[in-house]
Amino acid sequence: MKLRIINVVGARPNFMKIAPLMLEYQKHPAEFAPVLVHTGQHYDDNMSKLFFDQLHLPKPDVYLGVGSGSHAEQTGKVMVEMEKLLGAAPADLVVVVGDVNSTMAATIVAAKLCIPVAHVEAGLRSFDRTMPEEINRLVTDALADYCFTTSPDADENLRREGVPAEKIAFVGNVMIDTLLGLKEVSQQSDISRRLGLNAEFGFVTLHRPSNVDSKEILAEILSALDVVQKKLPLVFPVHPRTVNRLKQFGRWDELQRWTNLKLVEPVGYLDSLWLMANAKLVLTDSGGMQEETTVLGTPCLTIRENTERPITITEGTNTLVGTSHAKIVAEANRVLEGHGKKGRIPKFWDGKAAERIVHRLLEHRSKR
Ligand code: UD1
Numbered sequence: 001m002k003l004r005i006i007n008v009v010g011a012r013p014n015f016m017k018i019a020p021l022m023l024e025y026q027k028h029p030a031e032f033a034p035v036l037v038h039t040g041q042h043y044d045d046n047m048s049k050l051f052f053d054q055l056h057l058p059k060p061d062v063y064l065g066v067g068s069g070s071h072a073e074q075t076g077k078v079m080v081e082m083e084k085l086l087g088a089a090p091a092d093l094v095v096v097v098g099d100v101n102s103t104m105a106a107t108i109v110a111a112k113l114c115i116p117v118a119h120v121e122a123g124l125r126s127f128d129r130t131m132p133e134e135i136n137r138l139v140t141d142a143l144a145d146y147c148f149t150t151s152p153d154a155d156e157n158l159r160r161e162g163v164p165a166e167k168i169a170f171v172g173n174v175m176i177d178t179l180l181g182l183k184e185v186s187q188q189s190d191i192s193r194r195l196g197l198n199a200e201f202g203f204v205t206l207h208r209p210s211n212v213d214s215k216e217i218l219a220e221i222l223s224a225l226d227v228v229q230k231k232l233p234l235v236f237p238v239h240p241r242t243v244n245r246l247k248q249f250g251r252w253d254e255l256q257r258w259t260n261l262k263l264v265e266p267v268g269y270l271d272s273l274w275l276m277a278n279a280k281l282v283l284t285d286s287g288g289m290q291e292e293t294t295v296l297g298t299p300c301l302t303i304r305e306n307t308e309r310p311i312t313i314t315e316g317t318n319t320l321v322g323t324s325h326a327k328i329v330a331e332a333n334r335v336l337e338g339h340g341k342k343g344r345i346p347k348f349w350d351g352k353a354a355e356r357i358v359h360r361l362l363e364h365r366s367k368r
Pocket residue numbers: 011012013041042043044047068069099100101102132133207209239240241244287
């Protein structure tokens with residue numbers, strides 16, 4: 001009997017993580033019957049469809065269409081729809097990735113229906129429970145039957161929380177499987193021509209609620225970006241949450257007038273990869289970009305007080321700069337003076353993580 005695997009994605013960072021698994025299942029057609037479920041947490045074309053196209057993801061088999069809402073609304077809607085779906089056609093395994101609301105919601109439903117759950121990118125901890133993703137990570141890992149991790153610190157976190165060793169497998173980083181698979185193609189991106197970029201530029205993204213939902217914190221970060229953009233042109237694809245806040249706080253029109261800041265719509269995966277690979281410096285509060293810049297060897301200044309991805313600091317090119325004007329400007333200057341971190345690529349961030357996961361799932365199948 002084929003293993004019917006429900007693979008759940010919802011938001012932009014999930015798509016890069018599921019893509020290599022969907023490819024890997026195809027190598028075992030007699031063993032797996034994968035189903036791709038998109039919750040619809042992200043729904044704009046440039047936050048979702050563009051990624052499906054560029055990552056060669058199959059069209060979702062099921063689209064739940066939950067859309068935006070408060071945390072409870074969004075989580076609740078995914079749970080209701082997932083319960084209907086799993087009730088109508090039983091599954092052998094639910095695979096969830098990352099730490100978004102859809103990840104946690106699907107996990108809770110599957111666990112209550114006694115369907116085994118595999119969490120890809122388990123064990124990451126920022127130890128900051130004001131971060132919604134930290135709650136999602138804790139709940140998901142507490143309920144998961146398989147915790148697939150990207151780094152040894154994640155294994156350690158899980159062990160400390162009492163997760164039995166047999167549930168934990170250090171397999172590497174599926175998002176890096178995608179990066180390595182598409183890096184060459186991304187070099188053909190014409191975003192540099194479209195944006196009229198010169199040789200040197202910086203790449204900025206901001207979307208964390210802790211940074212963009214507070215008028216004061218956002219103002220402090222913007223004041224630092226203003227200093228940096230006077231030395232280095234900055235490309236800033238603006239997340240819809242951030243657009244809303246910049247307009248609400250009356251900063252949107254002013255930013256359009258900054259001479260060296262290019263505010264653009266959210267970019268697709270290939271453009272993003274090109275920008276990260278070719279930037280002199282990345283300034284971000286994204287989780288995934290801390291890892292991607294580490295592999296690409298680009299200095300990354302993370303505009304947060306903490307990270308759930310410490311290996312990008314100890315081994316990679318990442319530096320935590322917090323949200324203070326002085327620290328952001330000082331660290332950006334260090335990079336511009338040629339003192340950016342070099343780093344090395346962490347173990348198992350080698351393009352084979354999905355292969356390792358599927359190997360484990362084959363073992364799971366044979367035990368049934
Ligand atoms: C979500 C994830 C976050 C991830 C991020 C990547 C949670 C708790 N957060 O945050 O971990 O890093 O995605 O982007 O799951 N919106 C649109 N179009 C869309 C999607 C969102 O306009 O396609 C707007 C809506 O106004 C929405 C807001 O963006 O209310 C926030 O979207 P939401 O999915 O709630 O959270 P993100 O900030 O995107």
